[in-house]
Amino acid sequence: xxxxxxxxxxxxxxxxxxxxxxxxxxxxxxxxxxxxxxxxxxxxxxxxxxxxxxxxxxxxxxxxxxxxxxxxxxxxxxxxxxxxxxxxxxxxxxxxxxxxxxxxxxxxxxxxxxxxxxxxxxxxxxxxxxxxxxxxxxxxxxxxxxxxxxxxxxxxxxxxxxxxxxxxxxxxxxxxxxxxxxxxxxxxxxxxxxxxxxxxxxxxxxxxxxxxxxxxxxxxxxxxxxxxxxxxxxxxxxxxxxxxxxxxxxxxxxxxxxxxxxxxxxxxxxxxxxxxxxxxxxxxxxxxxxxxxxxxxxxxxxxxxxxxxxxxxxxxxxxxxxxxxxxxxxxxxxxxxxxxxxxxxxxxxxxxxxxxxxxxxxxxxxxxxxxxxxxxxxxxxxxxxxxxxxxxxxxxxxxxxxxxxxxxxxxxxxxxxxxxxxxxxxxxxxxxxx
Amino acid sequence: xxxxxxxxxxxxxxxxxxxxxxxxxxxxxxxxxxxxxxxxxxxxxxxxxxxxxxxxxxxxxxxxxxxxxxxxxxxxxxxxxxxxxxxxxxxxxxxxxxxxxxxxx
Numbered sequence: 001x002x003x004x005x006x007x008x009x010x011x012x013x014x015x016x017x018x019x020x021x022x023x024x025x026x027x028x029x030x031x032x033x034x035x036x037x038x039x040x041x042x043x044x045x046x047x048x049x050x051x052x053x054x055x056x057x058x059x060x061x062x063x064x065x066x067x068x069x070x071x072x073x074x075x076x077x078x079x080x081x082x083x084x085x086x087x088x089x090x091x092x093x094x095x096x097x098x099x100x101x102x103x104x105x106x107x108x109x110x111x112x113x114x115x116x117x118x119x120x121x122x123x124x125x126x127x128x129x130x131x132x133x134x135x136x137x138x139x140x141x142x143x144x145x146x147x148x149x150x151x152x153x154x155x156x157x158x159x160x161x162x163x164x165x166x167x168x169x170x171x172x173x174x175x176x177x178x179x180x181x182x183x184x185x186x187x188x189x190x191x192x193x194x195x196x197x198x199x200x201x202x203x204x205x206x207x208x209x210x211x212x213x214x215x216x217x218x219x220x221x222x223x224x225x226x227x228x229x230x231x232x233x234x235x236x237x238x239x240x241x242x243x244x245x246x247x248x249x250x251x252x253x254x255x256x257x258x259x260x261x262x263x264x265x266x267x268x269x270x271x272x273x274x275x276x277x278x279x280x281x282x283x284x285x286x287x288x289x290x291x292x293x294x295x296x297x298x299x300x301x302x303x304x305x306x307x308x309x310x311x312x313x314x315x316x317x318x319x320x321x322x323x324x325x326x327x328x329x330x331x332x333x334x335x336x337x338x339x340x341x342x343x344x345x346x347x348x349x350x351x352x353x354x355x356x357x358x359x360x361x362x363x364x365x366x367x368x369x370x371x372x373x374x375x376x377x378x379x380x381x382x383x384x385x386x387x388x389x390x391x392x393x394x395x396x397x398x399x400x401x402x403x404x405x406x407x408x409x410x411x412x413x414x415x416x417x418x419x420x421x422x423x424x425x426x427x428x429x430x431x432x433x434x
Numbered sequence: 435x436x437x438x439x440x441x442x443x444x445x446x447x448x449x450x451x452x453x454x455x456x457x458x459x460x461x462x463x464x465x466x467x468x469x470x471x472x473x474x475x476x477x478x479x480x481x482x483x484x485x486x487x488x489x490x491x492x493x494x495x496x497x498x499x500x501x502x503x504x505x506x507x508x509x510x511x512x513x514x515x516x517x518x519x520x521x522x523x524x525x526x527x528x529x530x531x532x533x534x535x536x537x538x539x
Binding site for chain 2: 056060340343344347348351354355358360363365366367368370382384385386398400401402403405413416417419420422423424425426427428430431434
């Protein structure tokens with residue numbers, strides 16, 4: 001029923017992008033909408049980027065017709081998923097619906113899968129058979145894994161040895177394995193090289209697993225086999241580990257045999273240094289190298305890096321005009337791939353689209369990112385940055401601003417940042433999904 | 435408390451009266467203040483209305499917001515992360531953001 005009626009509406013309104021744009025420009029200047037076709041923006045992907053963009057498109061211009069396409073009815077956030085592993089939160093606490101985007105802001109939410117994007121026709125085709133025409137399209141497809149990067153580790157092996165880098169059933173699998181592990185066991189965590197989703201994430205995960213083990217299985221160890229020789233907030237994490245979990249965590253940098261090259265799922269063993277080093281784990285968490293989400297690849301929005309080049313002012317694709325790529329999939333200068341970055345990019349893109357549809361100048365973007373990590377329940381740290389568009393067209397951090405939490409501070413400072421980490425989660429999920 | 439800047443308060447009142455008749459969300463053009471302030475909302479909640487431990491920042495007189503941001507920026511006021519953020523904004527940008535936030539009811 002719904003599908004048919006929407007199709008009819010689309011047919012009735014199907015005047016083509018240029019005409020619709022003219023229509024909305026006329027409406028905007030007169031402030032009258034009745035009887036005229038609203039400009040249509042379709043947003044694909046209901047994570048932090050897509051949900052925020054759909055909401056802020058309607059906030060910036062309530063006359064727009066905004067449709068959010070997301071296959072799942074609920075979204076489990078990656079932020080907070082390490083807190084679940086540590087026993088601080090439940091899965092329900094980090095799972096959000098889309099009802100408010102519709103009831104509060106008038107976003108049409110369609111739960112379906114996009115099978116094709118037709119940039120020439122300005123149309124998105126859905127698995128259910130429906131197609132949606134657009135004046136502007138926003139895609140926020142997150143990440144996909146490079147399953148060919150580590151020998152012996154692919155999507156089917158991940159059902160036994162989780163990545164847990166997309167939150168949901170994978171988080172639960174790792175959670176269950178940790179709970180089933182014997183005291184005195186070894187947990188192996190293998191973070192990827194840059195760039196990847198949530199740079200401090202693997203080390204917050206290490207911390208939260210350490211918190212669980214210290215509380216319940218104190219004779220256990222964590223071995224972090226890293227592809228890299230450095231990582232986000234390294235000094236702060238290592239100081240926190242020494243303070244809270246002395247002797248429990250061993251971090252091996254890539255140049256000293258940390259890079260995992262092969263996984264043998266049958267024996268729960270990982271290999272490094274061309275097979276010279278082998279490590280057996282009771283629980284193994286492989287976080288594979290990543291690339292832009294599958295939809296971005298299907299739609300031809302990626303370049304040879306595997307990520308999506310965009311105009312970093314508007315996030316419009318450098319490959320397909322009319323399509324904006326935001327969030328982890330995009331190449332966004334100095335911004336890390338994070339939920340907070342995606343939220344910020346979503347707002348700047350929404351403002352840019354509203355201006356572009358009205359033929360108004362795009363306001364120069366300003367971005368913020370704050371990554372909170374919990375080392376313990378009362379021990380929080382941050383890295384923050386403010387970003388602007390540079391003269392070279394790339395997003396760059398404002399010099400003198402941002403940076404990591406200070407080192408020589410009383411414990412009260414860490415406790416306060418832990419409380420604010422919880423506050424950040426409450427706020428950003430409200431700002432993105434409600 | 436005595437108003438320190440009566441002229442400013444008077445102007446804010448006038449601006450507010452205009453905003454009461456036209457919702458800030460339905461304006462034809464998006465102001466620079468609206469765009470820049472939206473980046474505050476990830477931590478402070480949409481419209482600066484926090485649902486968690488981070489303070490709300492809406493409806494505060496613009497002068498207070500400006501003075502607070504500048505104090506963070508100059509490290510004259512203690513903070514966890516706000517002094518690192520405040521250093522990313524010019525005087526003019528702080529005024530744009532403060533004016534927008536102060537008018538949110």
